[in-house]
Amino acid sequence: MLAVHFGAGNIGRGFIGSLLAQSGFEVVFVDINDELVRILNEKKEYRVLIADKSGTEQVIRNVSAVNSQKECDKVIHYLTKADLVTTAVGPNILPAISTILAEGLRQRLSANPKPLNIIACENMIGGSTFLKEKVFEKISEEETSLFERNYGFLNCAVDRIVPNQKHRDPLTVVVEPFFEWIVEQKNVVGDMPQVKGIQFVHDLMPYVERKLLTVNTGHAISAYLGYDKQLKTIKEAMDDEEIRSDVQKALSESGAVLVKKYGWNENEHKAYIEKIIQRFTNPSISDEIVRVARSPIRKLGAHDRLINPAKQYYSLFGEVPVGLTKGIAALLLFDYQEDPEAIELQETIKKAGIEGALLQYSQLETDHPLVSVIHQQVEWLRDRE
Numbered sequence: 219m220l221a222v223h224f225g226a227g228n229i230g231r232g233f234i235g236s237l238l239a240q241s242g243f244e245v246v247f248v249d250i251n252d253e254l255v256r257i258l259n260e261k262k263e264y265r266v267l268i269a270d271k272s273g274t275e276q277v278i279r280n281v282s283a284v285n286s287q288k289e290c291d292k293v294i295h296y297l298t299k300a301d302l303v304t305t306a307v308g309p310n311i312l313p314a315i316s317t318i319l320a321e322g323l324r325q326r327l328s329a330n331p332k333p334l335n336i337i338a339c340e341n342m343i344g345g346s347t348f349l350k351e352k353v354f355e356k357i358s359e360e361e362t363s364l365f366e367r368n369y370g371f372l373n374c375a376v377d378r379i380v381p382n383q384k385h386r387d388p389l390t391v392v393v394e395p396f397f398e399w400i401v402e403q404k405n406v407v408g409d410m411p412q413v414k415g416i417q418f419v420h421d422l423m424p425y426v427e428r429k430l431l432t433v434n435t436g437h438a439i440s441a442y443l444g445y446d447k448q449l450k451t452i453k454e455a456m457d458d459e460e461i462r463s464d465v466q467k468a469l470s471e472s473g474a475v476l477v478k479k480y481g482w483n484e485n486e487h488k489a490y491i492e493k494i495i496q497r498f499t500n501p502s503i504s505d506e507i508v509r510v511a512r513s514p515i516r517k518l519g520a521h522d523r524l525i526n527p528a529k530q531y532y533s534l535f536g537e538v539p540v541g542l543t544k545g546i547a548a549l550l551l552f553d554y555q556e557d558p559e560a561i562e563l564q565e566t567i568k569k570a571g572i573e574g575a576l577l578q579y580s581q582l583e584t585d586h587p588l589v590s591v592i593h594q595q596v597e598w599l600r601d602r603e
């Protein structure tokens with residue numbers, strides 16, 4: 219069994235690649251980082267360290283890598299042979315990988331009749347559907363029906379905190395013990411190979427929204443409020459009483475949306491939130507605020523972790539959710555100079571103001587009731603500095 223996985227980064231090695239290898243797949247990572255590709259090919263294995271008291275160490279074997287910028291033919295060859303394709307490159311990179319994926323899938327049509335499932339493991343709603351759209355933009359009308367028949371793009375929700383890594387061995391990856399990989403059954407083609415840890419569901423929406431609008435909402439708010447207080451790690455942010463209570467407030471707001479919309483049991487959802495807060499404060503993990511806060515423009519998107527629950531809360535309950543809007547206000551102050559999206563965001567705010575930025579990146583009309591509250595909270599956070 220062969221799995222081709224795009225993105226040999228934190229989640230690629232620490233979560234998806236590791237489960238695939240443990241399920242008996244040979245895993246070929248596709249990446250553009252030359253050094254990473256070289257070392258993976260040299261060692262053919264790496265270590266995953268579980269960040270808990272047990273300190274368990276897993277050795278992940280039967281792995282190699284190819285560079286998609288320099289070895290296109292190899293990537294296409296592996297795509298024609300693969301039994302499963304997965305990605306963990308980041309939502310903004312999916313359009314970039316769609317070109318080589320489309321070519322690989324095109325050549326596979328004549329080389330291998332076996333249907334193939336493709337799973338984009340990214341923090342976004344409908345990641346695989348988005349990747350499919352990008353792939354389908356690159357194929358002809360005649361190819362469309364063949365692609366529809368042969369290739370299944372399965373949406374999923376992935377959850378495991380994998381911080382940026384700092385080890386002498388550049389392949390080693392520390393991960394939290396918890397993980398969840400929930401895949402939507404409905405678009406599966408052919409025989410989906412068995413992968414340890416995958417849970418199949420008929421309707422993914424309740425699960426993907428529960429994950430994104432709880433784990434990632436809480437994470438983002440702790441990161442932006444933590445950055446505002448010049449803290450360095452998520453644990454430091456969560457140890458700050460004010461931030462912890464702001465995160466709890468925001469999660470009770472997004473929780474109210476999820477409970478009302480999907481009928482999750484209220485007490486079980488409270489326990490889900492509690493568990494997530496414990497995960498954020500795991501003493502065996504040092505997760506940098508600037509990693510969790512990365513790509514603020516993406517995180518300001520209308521369907522992403524902050525604006526999405528805030529809008530849904532307002533529509534369902536007719537009130538502005540002040541915990542969520544405080545997180546959005548803190549995001550708008552995120553000016554980390556090593557994050558190109560933070561630089562662009564600050565330039566936009568300088569030129570077009572808070573209202574202009576919210577209109578441009580979140581499609582929030584200026585007269586939407588959320589906007590004036592977010593603006594006031596930005597002023598409040600600024601004045602406090």
Ligand SMILES: NC(=O)c1ccc[n+]([C@@H]2O[C@H](COP(=O)([O-])OP(=O)(O)OC[C@H]3O[C@@H](n4cnc5c(N)ncnc54)[C@H](O)[C@@H]3O)[C@@H](O)[C@H]2O)c1
Pocket residue numbers: 224225226227228229230248249250251254286306307308309311314315339340341376377378379380381
């Ligand atoms: N780290 C986490 O805790 C976590 C948890 C759940 C989901 N995710 C999601 O997983 C995805 C990856 O996140 P990550 O933390 O592993 O990021 P990362 O930066 O550690 O890894 C991304 C990898 O993709 C590679 N890459 C970039 N452009 C590429 C291209 N054109 N072709 C092939 N590879 C390319 C990079 O070189 C890097 O190795 C994101 O969507 C993220 O939201 C992350």
Ligand SMILES: O=P(O)(O)OC[C@@H](O)[C@@H](O)[C@H](O)[C@H](O)CO
Pocket residue numbers: 341376377378379380433434437438509510511512513
């Ligand atoms: O990966 P991002 O940038 O969408 O979000 C940053 C973190 O919140 C995220 O990587 C979490 O660690 C992860 O989603 C936990 O499952």
